Amino acid sequence: MRAPRDLVSQGVFIVTSAAGSQTAGMTACWVTRLSCRPAWFGVAMHHGSHTREVVLAGGCFCLNIPASDQAGLARHFGRVSGRHTDKLRGLAWRPGPTGAPVLLEVAAYIDCRLVGQVEVGDHTLLIGELVEEGVLRKARPLPFRPRDYGQGRGGRGDRGVNARGRQRPEAIDRGRTGRSGATGPGAGLAQDGRGQGDRRRKIP
Numbered sequence: 001m002r003a004p005r006d007l008v009s010q011g012v013f014i015v016t017s018a019a020g021s022q023t024a025g026m027t028a029c030w031v032t033r034l035s036c037r038p039a040w041f042g043v044a045m046h047h048g049s050h051t052r053e054v055v056l057a058g059g060c061f062c063l064n065i066p067a068s069d070q071a072g073l074a075r076h077f078g079r080v081s082g083r084h085t086d087k088l089r090g091l092a093w094r095p096g097p098t099g100a101p102v103l104l105e106v107a108a109y110i111d112c113r114l115v116g117q118v119e120v121g122d123h124t125l126l127i128g129e130l131v132e133e134g135v136l137r138k139a140r141p142l143p144f145r146p147r148d149y150g151q152g153r154g155g156r157g158d159r160g161v162n163a164r165g166r167q168r169p170e171a172i173d174r175g176r177t178g179r180s181g182a183t184g185p186g187a188g189l190a191q192d193g194r195g196q197g198d199r200r201r202k203i204p
Contacts, residue, residue, distance in 0.1 A: 010144040012066060014077045015043055016088075016101040017051060019058030023101055025087045026051040027078030029144050030123070031063060039130035041112055044123040050083045052124055055114060060098035061128055063110040067139035070106065074142060097132050107139040134200030 016025040030044035041063060045052035055061045066073050077087055092104040096111035103109070112128025119125075 012071075012074050012142045012144050013043070014064040014066060014074060014103060014106065015045075015051060015055075015061050016064060016093075016103065017055040017058050017061045018095065018099045018101060019054050022054055022057075023086070023088050024051040024054035024082045025064075025077050025101065026082070027074045034127060040115065041110060041128050041130065042125050043128070044120065044125050046123055050081055052126070055126055056117070058099060059114045060096075060100040061112055061114065061126065062096050062098070062100035062102055063112070064103045064106045065108045065110070066142040067107040067137065068142050069139070070142055071145075073103075073106070102134075104136060107137055107141055108135045109133065132200055 010029040011031065013028050013031045014025055015028045015031070016023065018024070026045070026049060028043055028045070032042050034040040034042045043061065043063070045055070080087075088101055093101045094104060096102045096109070098111050098113050100111055102111065110130060111132045113131050114126060115129045116127040117124050118127070
């Protein structure tokens with residue numbers, strides 16, 4: 001039987017950041033809204049996290065919200081450390097206003113500048129203020145399901161999903177490349193940072 005603490009509903013987020021030419025990203029469930037005015041968000045990262053180090057160095061993070069069919073993308077960012085692996089390689093993305101990478105194939109994103117940090121046990125609560133948010137495609141967000149990550153019954157879930165998070169890799173257009181060198185359906189967006197379906201709102 002699962003402990004009550006494990007029954008708390010959680011979403012799935014891909015948290016990205018950048019410091020100079022260095023980029024990083026990780027899958028996180030411990031993400032929450034902290035304040036309405038100003039619009040602040042918090043994400044808890046383990047002290048040993050490489051992405052945490054990049055967030056602290058670069059002063060920014062982006063909460064990328066994967067769609068319900070992108071469990072594979074979430075696994076991609078959660079499977080290995082980014083210390084020696086470029087997790088953004090081969091993916092379509094563009095830098096947001098803060099410099100943090102915005103993944104162009106997710107459902108939506110929330111780009112934040114780092115405004116504070118609090119040490120909480122073996123994690124750091126990183127606090128970010130909303131700078132820009134946008135919807136990239138109409139889709140339901142991905143909920144956290146232990147089976148998608150090899151936990152509990154059901155194993156790894158949709159094994160046919162590749163690192164891009166799509167269930168039909170043959171539908172990916174590999175012929176277009178954006179500014180980031182990424183390929184895929186959203187790669188053309190990376191050239192000018194805007195594209196069809198990219199409804200964004202910048203916070204003054």
